[in-house]
Amino acid sequence: MSTLWHGRFEGDPAEELMAYTASIGFDVRLAPDDVAGSRAHVRMLGRVGLLSDSEVDVVLAALHQTETELASGDFEFAPSDEDIHTAIERRVTELAGAAGAKLHTGRSRNDQVATALRLFAKRELAAMAADVIALQQVLLDRAASAGDAYLPGYTHLQRAQPVLLAHHLLAHGWALSRDVDRLADARTRLDVSPLGAGAVAGSSLPLDPDMTASDMGFAARFENSMDAVSDRDFAAESLFASAMVAIHLSRLGEEIVFWTSEEAGFATLDDAYATGSSMLPQKKNPDIAELARGKAGRIIGNLTGLLATLKGLPLAYNRDLQEDKEPLFDAVDQVRLGVRAMTGLMATISFNTDAMAAAADAPTSAATDLAEHLVADGVPFRDAHAIVGDLVRRSLEGAASLADLVRADPRLGETAAALLAPGVPVTRRTTPGGAGPHAVAAQIKRFRAQLDADATRF
Structure with a gap:
């Protein structure tokens, strides 16, 4: 089996080593980001004279074909593909020959992986923010149409003072607004390119990290190569911002569970956003709201798990950092699914304003x-x-x-x-x-x- 480091070793890696260390099963979703980083790197190599114009064209064409194969599902993975970065480089070399073998010039997987994950986080946090804004819009629409409907405001889950339904809905809307701020803030800090940092100390080759940073749409390039390859603050911050969205979904979910209970009777879920019981024919269950509570704990766990991974790592890169991806991928997926599900729920829920008023008029x-x-x-x-x-x-x-x-x-x-x-x-x-x-x-x-x-x- 040919590996990226086969020249240093006499034999093949053990099957157990490959099984334990391979990340191809989950980091394949970074393929578009790795290709984007590779394109920028190749163009930079051409501009500084490390690749000829013809070599640049050949490698870019190979990257395009590789990207197309990955997107269509026609890409054939090899046993030696321990991660998506290895797989892409292997395929590009197959297609471009000697020119493809120059793709990794001046680059390490350390800065390569960090770059791809930053591109992923930058894109996904923006998409998450857009999803949150869509939920806020629904809350605003329902608040604006609520008129003079009112219900009890609670403290300690005891009736406190009457509040307008619009006020209650917008309380959740303002909390989500802070989440949008956090997502934007996290994106601002992660908007730095690590490409060009190499394995740990940069390169003796005439690389231009500013050029690749600009090419990929980053606001800046790294200032310290050791920090660039070892920094996962951006992943932790992205997880924290995601966890806060999940927590706010959980709080909204808890209220929906209460409001739709027969004990309160303040609201009724649309059939499309509720489930039934396998045994109890009368049931209409608020599963979206309950899962919003449950998944919040899972996402908090993703955050604390990554923080525990990061806390004791010496500079610079350590393989522990491979554990940054799955929690981030999972949090992004679950939060975005949850936000969209809650958006549909809140857009279709019916409010029983008479029951609300009766409870508030004590x-x-x-x-x-x-x-x-x-x-x-x-x-x-x-x-x-x-x-x-x-x-x-x-x-x-x-x-x-x-x-x-x-x-x-x-x-x-x-x-x-x-x-x-x-x-x-x-x-x-x-x-x-x-x-x-x-x-x-x-x-x-x-x-x-x-x-x-x-x-x-x-």
Whole structure:
């Protein structure tokens, strides 16, 4: 078996070594990125005089054919292809002959692999951000169409104060907006080409890393060859940004599970975005929402696993770094699938606004409004809190309804009792960023503007 290092060794590598170290089973998805990096490298070799114009043409043609074979599924892998980079170089050499054997001039798999993975991450994070923006758009559309519908806002999963449904939906939208920022920020930092760093120390050949960086669309080239080949901060950051998207999907999923339960009854899933039971004919299960919770743990595991791999590595390249790809590939795949599934779910879910309102109209939901009514009359807040808390306790003990107790209290009276009427408390949230109608109307405008700006970025 011919390997890239066969000149140094007398015999063939052991089957166990190849089985354990080969990455071709998963890094094949880097094929387009490896070809892109190889094209830039070949063009640079031609420009600096290490390849003739005819050799450049022959090798570029071989790269094009190799890329076509890979894309069509006609590419024939060989037992010696331990990774996609080896496979591509082998095929190019078969096609281009002596010129193809010059493809790897001045290049190591160390900088080659790092370059391909950066190209992959740069592309996939942009695609993930676009998916997130599409989900945000659905949340915005549902918020804008929700009108004056309201439901309980919760703390500690206990009813706290009524909030507009639009406000609740946009709370998830703003969290996703931070994810878009993180994805953009991670892309900015990874937008550096390692190509030209070689194995560890650069090259004695007249390579031009700035040229290849520009050719591939990177914003800059590396500054330190040792750092360039060993750096996987970008993979860890990409995983962190992905994990945060997964966490926000999980939180939205948890609410969907609760809202669609018979105990809450706030929403009903469209049949296309729910599953049934193999035993219980009546069931309609929120599997997308539940998997959003479950897969978040898996993606967090991908992140922590890579961090553990990186924490003790000496400079520069170590084979441990092969473990950077599978967690990143898995996170990208699962997050993008989850975002798209949740987008469909949120676009088709039906809201039971009557059930929401009934839950939000419990008199105790206006307790804070009663306290603030007293504050407006000059009562210190702590005193007002105690007064209203006493009335709530007495009503729960059966002394009378909270409304009757409020009417009978000389510090409150009929004006305060009117605050307990259905639909009134939510209208009193007037502060900027609050859950009331005027504040939410302004928030929708700001969110739309933010979304338009993010869509332009991606």
